[in-house]
Amino acid sequence: MKDKFAKNINRYRKEKGLTQEALARQLGVTYQAVSKWENEQAMPDISLLPEISKILKVSVDKLLGYISYDKQVTIYEKEYETSQYYGGVNPNPDCYKVLELMPPTKHLKLLDIGCGEGKNSVFFARNGYDVTAFDIADAGIEKTKKLADIVGVNVKVFKADILDFRLSTHFDILFSSGVLHYVKPDYRQEIFHNYKSFTNNDGMHFLNVYVQKPFIAPPPEKEPYSYLWKSGELLSYYHDWLIESCPEIIIDCNSSGIPHQHAINKIISKKY
Structure with a gap:
């Protein structure tokens, strides 16, 4: 718990633009105390946790590293609870670009961000990648495990919120496919810095985002925690990487039973 708390208080303090001294002043403690918390040398008195939570605007559960949700975060949580696979079991066509550009001719570690019911994760594992995956929906995680068992492959899957992990x-x-619109704009720079920092040299990112266009009507699904991207925004985070491709396309969708369209920006980029 101490290590998780140290990382979280450091992260949320910086997100609020607070120095250790500023946070310490608001809490009535020394900056050395805050420094010790962030360096895993000590934990704050339990009576301080509510005030830390209030100042940093994050729950005590999250500060301590626990995942606790009292509200639906995505519209898919209920959809995944059916016996059928909501998105089917065939992989996204973008998976084949991974095979083409980074074939598993050697040991390659792959992370599927927001794996849903696991169709892409299982496809990658079946083709020889060392796959780790996460999603926020319990039902999606269980279906990922079930699909992996049926196919006979190993996928290391766990529950996490894309905003916190x-x-x-x-x-x-x-x-990542069809997930990054759950990342709030204020979090994107910090999250992508983390993703890029923990990518090996010669590693690659295969991502897509939904972008806002005035000629595309809002989707029929009502998602209160969805935040569309702007054209070119995704590309801006990869100015220092090699861009293999970055197309913007319009796709037809019938996921809700109501025909509609999405504007999508895809990126394939490589770290040198």
Whole structure:
């Protein structure tokens, strides 16, 4: 718990633009005390946790590293609870670009960000990648495990919120499809810095985001925690990487039973 608290208080303090001295002043403690918390040398008195939570605007559970949700975060949590696979079991076509550009001719660690019901994660594992995946939906995680068992492959899957989870180990490939619109704009720079920092040299990112266009009507699904991207925004985070491709396309969708369209920006980029 101490290590998780140290990382979280450091992260949320910086997100609020507070120095250790400023936080200490508001809490009525010394800056050395805050420094010890962030360096895993000590924990604050339990009576301080509510005030820390109030100042940093984050729950005590999150500060301590626990995942606790009292509200639905995505519209898919209920959809995944059915026996059928909501998104099917065939991989996203973008998975084949990973095979083409980074074939598993050697040991490659791949992270599937927001794996849903696991169709892409299982596809990658079946083709020889060392796959780790996470999602926020319990039902999606269980279906990922079930699909992996049926196919006979290993996928290391766990529950995490994309807003809270940060990489602490390196990967060769980061893959994400239809998930990054859950990242609030204020979090994007810090999250992508983390993703890039924990990508091995010669590693690649295969990502897509939904972008806002005035000629595309809002989707019929009502998602209160969805934040569309702007054209070119995703590309801006990869100015220092090699851009293999970055197309923007319009796709037809019928996921809700109501025909509609999405504007999507994809990026394939490589770290040198």
